Amino acid sequence: MKEVPFSEAMRRKYPEWVVLITTIDEAGKANVMPAGWAMVASHQPPLFAVSVGHTRYTHQLIRVQREFVIAFPGPGLEEAITYTGSCSGREVDKFKESGLTPVAATKVKPPLLAGCVVNLECTLTGELEAGDHTIFLGRVVAAHVDERVPGRLVNFGGGKFALSVPQE
Secondary structure (H helix, E strand, O other): OOOOOOOHHHHHOOOOOOOOEOOOOOEEEEEEEEEOOEEEEOOOOOOEEEEEEOOOHHHHHHHHOOOOEEEEEEEOOOOHHHHOOOOOOOOOOOOHHHHHOOEEEOOOOOOOOOEEEEEEEEEEEEEEEOOOOEEEEEEEEEEOOOOOOOOEEEEEEEEEEEEEEOOO
16 A cells, blocks of 8 residues: 555545535525535434535535535536536626526525435534535435436546436
């Protein structure tokens, strides 16, 4: 076994799942960003955690609004994932430019996303500073599935995605 810098080891972490995080600003404008560092944190109560870089606009919006949606993207959203990860919602309307379709949530203000197999509405319950990121812990207050979406995308890095189909 060869010892390497952390950055080299992390280049080998793929494939990993990718989620889309939706947030909303004070004026009601929705924002979206992809994240690879996300996980279920608890079944009871239902909690989901996501790690967001300190400099990201999404970071600011989660802190201020204290609500967000986690969506598991399905096939056909590959270009939207790549686009929304390459620019800031501070400067552009990512929904308009990416072609993503917002859907009204039932419990929180940020929208759900059409074309996603799962959408989790979350209220912020905790934060953990983790170096250059913050791990946001959200209580899932509503969960939605779209049975028409055949599975979720897995990120292989470099703009390459594959469909992961759940086993029954």
